[in-house]
Amino acid sequence: MTNPHWLRSFVALVDTGSFTRAAIRLGLTQAAVSQHVGHLEDEFGPLLIRRPRQIELTPAGAALLDYCDELDLADKRLKLRLSDATVDSGEISLITPGSVGLALYPLLLTLQQQHRGLVIRHRFAPDPETRDAVLAKQYELGLVTLRPDDARLAATPFAEEPLELVAPAGVKVERWEDLEALGFIDHPDGQAMATRLLARRFPGNPGVRTLPLHGFTNQIALILEPVARGLGFTVIPRHAREAYAQPDAIQVIECGAPVVDTLWLIHRAEWPLSARAAWVLEQLRNMSPFRSGGRKGRPRSG
Structure with missing residues (x-):
């Protein structure tokens, strides 16, 4: 299973559009976020096209982002199923x-x-x-x-x-x-x-x-x-x-x-x-x- 910390860094990077802002959101260093994304690219190939003020997803990056969204929905469904507040x-x-x-x-x-x-x-x-x-x-x-x-x-x-x-x-x-x-x-x-x-x-x-x-x-x-x-x-x-x-x-x-x-x-x-x-x-x-x-x-x- 793909390391969930790497995935969180990837999602934060896509959401914020910046390694710096992603690091601030996650409470990590910019180097740590870069390292996590690097591990993912070692596993799945190029995920991002890095431009001066923009990050663009490759097809592999878009597929990985969809996967992260599915994991997030599954996590929410599990919490909903187990929550006493949803009897x-x-x-x-x-x-x-x-x-x-x-x-x-x-x-x-x-x-x-x-x-x-x-x-x-x-x-x-x-x-x-x-x-x-x-x-x-x-x-x-x-x-x-x-x-x-x-x-x-x-x-x-x-x-x-x-x-x-x-x-x-x-x-x-x-x-x-x-x-x-x-x-x-x-x-x-x-x-x-x-x-x-x-x-x-x-x-x-x-x-x-x-x-x-x-x-x-x-x-x-x-x-x-x-x-x-x-x-x-x-x-x-x-x-x-x-x-x-x-x-x-x-x-x-x-x-x-x-x-x-x-x-x-x-x-x-x-x-x-x-x-x-x-x-x-x-x-x-x-x-x-x-x-x-x-x-x-x-x-x-x-």
């Missing part, structure tokens, strides 16, 4: 489960509209991918449903995510046989979630695997589409249900005492969160649906 600008990187992501992403966009310097980078992913991405420093923040047992990760509760039994609007769900008649719309976590929740509403049931399977999708935003069309029921987190665009086409079936998952915020434990990430998290926690544990659903008994 409302720069990149925020977050990787989450799809359900809570459906609730978080619009809030992040609202925050970005209010603070146009923010850049939002968000990805939906299951727990294992989220843990790996945070460990690899691909994302600063992650949300997982299971608290990780890894000393390299700090984990704190972020939000609660109740599970809900969701059926087509207008149908009656009072007995296990009603679920059999509807059929199950599955998703990657569907059977595990349904097993936990349905045990509350239908104790002693023969198990989710005995229900007719009427569909499967791994796209969180599409799980309720077949439900809305009357093709079956499903069990999903409340945040996913609240994000659905056709709420009148579905209903939440009351299941008694709620089954609630805790979402854990994770980041690398070896260093603190950036000031920007801490600021964004504070904004999110003050925004619905995270201010008081989420909006309440409107369960129906079916």
